[in-house]
Amino acid sequence: MTLKESSGVDNELNKGDRLDVPFPSICFFDLYTLKVFHVLKLAEGQYITTFALNKDNTNLLVSTADKQLIIYTDPALSLKVVNHMLKLGWEGDGLSPLIN
Structure with a gap:
């Protein structure tokens, strides 16, 4: 007897759950809906060993079994952060406001 059979769950109800x-x-x-809204595909052999978000939740850091560190970020968000820093007068590491 399987776990599904012993719990009384009908196999017909679970066909669409995959x-x-x-x-x-x-x-x-x-x-709220448990629907997948985005998938980040990894290469074969890049099994995740650890992942974390940075302090302000803008970057996802993923460590893989093949000893790689992958950083996922939203480019639009990164541009907003840099633009905000430039507006505040920050001009470090070669960044300067664009003159139109």
Whole structure:
């Protein structure tokens, strides 16, 4: 007897419960609907050992079994941060405001 049979769950109800996502990958779910809204596909052999968000939740850092560190970031957000820093007068490391 399987766990599903012993719990009384009908197999017909669970046919649509599988997600069609690549393996390995990182899936982002909507917490209210539990629907996948974005998938970050990893290459074969890049099995995740650890992942973390930075302090302001703008970058996802992923460590893989093949000893790589992958950083996922939203380019639009990064540009907003740099633009904001330039507006505040920050001109470090060769960044300066663009003159139109």
